[in-house]
Amino acid sequence: MADKFKATEEQIRYATILDLGMKVGLVALILSFIIYLTGILPAYIPVNDLPKYWKLSVHQYLEATGIPQGWTWLKLLNKGDFLNFLGIAFLAGVTIICYIAVIPIFFRKKDKIYGILAIIEVLVLLLAASGVLKTGGH
Amino acid sequence: MQFKKFTVTLPIFVICLVVLILLSTFEFTFGSTDIVETANHGSSTPWWIWPLVLFVVTFILGIVAVLGGVGGGVLFVPIIGGFFPFNLDFVRGAGLLVALSGALAAGPGLLKRGMADLRLAIPVALIASSSAIIGAMIGLALPKNIVNIALGATILGIVAIMLMAKKSEFPDVPKADALSTALRINGIYYEASTGQEVHWKIHRTPQGLALFILIGIMAGMFGLGAGWANVPVLNLLMGAPLKVSVATSKFLLSITDTSAAWIYINNGAVLPMLVVPSIIGIMVGSIVGVKILAKTKPAAIKYIVIALLLFSGLRALLKGFGIWN
Numbered sequence: 494m495a496d497k498f499k500a501t502e503e504q505i506r507y508a509t510i511l512d513l514g515m516k517v518g519l520v521a522l523i524l525s526f527i528i529y530l531t532g533i534l535p536a537y538i539p540v541n542d543l544p545k546y547w548k549l550s551v552h553q554y555l556e557a558t559g560i561p562q563g564w565t566w567l568k569l570l571n572k573g574d575f576l577n578f579l580g581i582a583f584l585a586g587v588t589i590i591c592y593i594a595v596i597p598i599f600f601r602k603k604d605k606i607y608g609i610l611a612i613i614e615v616l617v618l619l620l621a622a623s624g625v626l627k628t629g630g631h
Numbered sequence: 632m633q634f635k636k637f638t639v640t641l642p643i644f645v646i647c648l649v650v651l652i653l654l655s656t657f658e659f660t661f662g663s664t665d666i667v668e669t670a671n672h673g674s675s676t677p678w679w680i681w682p683l684v685l686f687v688v689t690f691i692l693g694i695v696a697v698l699g700g701v702g703g704g705v706l707f708v709p710i711i712g713g714f715f716p717f718n719l720d721f722v723r724g725a726g727l728l729v730a731l732s733g734a735l736a737a738g739p740g741l742l743k744r745g746m747a748d749l750r751l752a753i754p755v756a757l758i759a760s761s762s763a764i765i766g767a768m769i770g771l772a773l774p775k776n777i778v779n780i781a782l783g784a785t786i787l788g789i790v791a792i793m794l795m796a797k798k799s800e801f802p803d804v805p806k807a808d809a810l811s812t813a814l815r816i817n818g819i820y821y822e823a824s825t826g827q828e829v830h831w832k833i834h835r836t837p838q839g840l841a842l843f844i845l846i847g848i849m850a851g852m853f854g855l856g857a858g859w860a861n862v863p864v865l866n867l868l869m870g871a872p873l874k875v876s877v878a879t880s881k882f883l884l885s886i887t888d889t890s891a892a893w894i895y896i897n898n899g900a901v902l903p904m905l906v907v908p909s910i911i912g913i914m915v916g917s918i919v920g921v922k923i924l925a926k927t928k929p930a931a932i933k934y935i936v937i938a939l940l941l942f943s944g945l946r947a948l949l950k951g952f953g954i955w956n
Contacts, residue, residue, distance in 0.1 A: 500743055500744070504742050504745070504748075508743045511738050511885070514735070519732070522910065523907070529903060543678050543904055547718060547721055547905070548716055548717070551718070551771060551898060554899065560899055563897050564897070574903055577903035577907060578903070581896065581903070582896065584728070584731060585728075606814065607750070607753060610753050610754060614753070614756065614757050618760065618886075618890055618893070621764050621889075621890040622893040622897070626897070627898065628894075628898050
């Protein structure tokens with residue numbers, strides 16, 4: 494009975510990658526957080542100073558700490574707090590990988606509309622992830 | 632059975648109430664909202680108290696969310712934003728990542744079982760995720776009091792939806808519309824409870840897609856997750872069966888929240904000290920919640936969720952108007 498209602502090939506591929514990506518991201522997040530809490534790597538913002546900053550708006554926080562926006566956190570991976578961004582970015586990126594993986598299946602099945610929709614979705618998510626879109630201050 | 636439900640519901644309600652009252656008192660006592668004073672002197676509370684309390688509260692929220700049939704994100708943002716000293720910018724960033732993690736964890740199972748439907752999700756997700764980018768940018772650009780007022784109003788709107796919206800297990804769709812026919816959005820799933828094949832199709836696709844512009848903007852603006860809006864639109868308006876709507880909605884969040892989360896990450900509105908304890912707390916709480924759910928489902932839990940949302944929605948609204956800071 495169950496076989497009759499088996500999910501489509503693209504759905505299974507999407508789910509398999511999502512499952513793996515989610516687990517890798519979560520483990521990375523937990524490990525990096527342990528490194529952060531135990532102080533194995535020094536934090537960019539010492540944990541004792543955090544209460545000074547977490548009340549500020551994001552614009553005031555960036556100004557007060559001198560933290561740059563966008564992907565510049567990659568240069569700060571030797572800091573315990575920024576190491577956590579590896580897991581966070583992975584979790585936020587796994588959907589893009591899933592979409593890229595199913596695009597060839599749509600085109601092989603001659604399902605051009607969904608192939609194109611998936612390509613556009615990848616472009617939208619890459620635009621969001623690119624760091625090009627900045628917000629004004631408040 | 633009634634006694635069993637009562638023994639589950641009452642402690643949860645009492646714990647929620649006590650925690651919220653303690654938090655509001657605690658924040659009032661120790662959590663100055665004066666930015667200049669805070670930046671210069673900080674707070675007398677040790678830093679580790681808040682992440683610890685955050686973990687405990689999100690653990691409880693995880694249980695309540697599962698039992699109440701809502702996403703963790705919708706409870707997270709108003710409660711953590713209303714009763715913790717963190718700025719709403721960081722709370723919304725964390726809320727999005729909490730909702731995203733929950734959706735990523737649930738997505739594979741829902742897709743493999745054919746409950747979440749990729750063909751239904753892809754067009755909807757494209758619209759919702761594009762709109763969520765705009766919502767996130769608006770949310771980060773607006774003044775805090777305006778965001779609080781809008782958040783409070785939205786939460787109260789969600790309460791109204793929860794109280795009034797009906798659900799339809801198998802909506803009547805006499806004829807699929809032209810757009811869903813062209814996109815071949817339909818399916819069959821096996822309903823284990825009845826042992827029947829359920830053939831489904833949808834209608835009113837253009838109207839549904841239009842509403843997802845609004846849903847995406849709100850999801851990005853408030854970091855709430857959007858299951859509370861996704862399900863009624865997919866189920867009541869577009870006519871997808873309830874189980875398909877719930878599962879596809881959960882999966883949709885993994886795409887909608889991805890785009891909004893990137894805006895928050897790239898604009899600096901993500902603090903690992905908030906994000907990680909929250910994600911772990913909600914996830915562990917959800918696991919415990921599922922175990923409780925397997926034994927009993929107290930009907931009153933829905934009203935606990937509504938009471939929590941009502942309280943935190945009013946809190947956000949009053950904060951926004953400067954009445955209760």
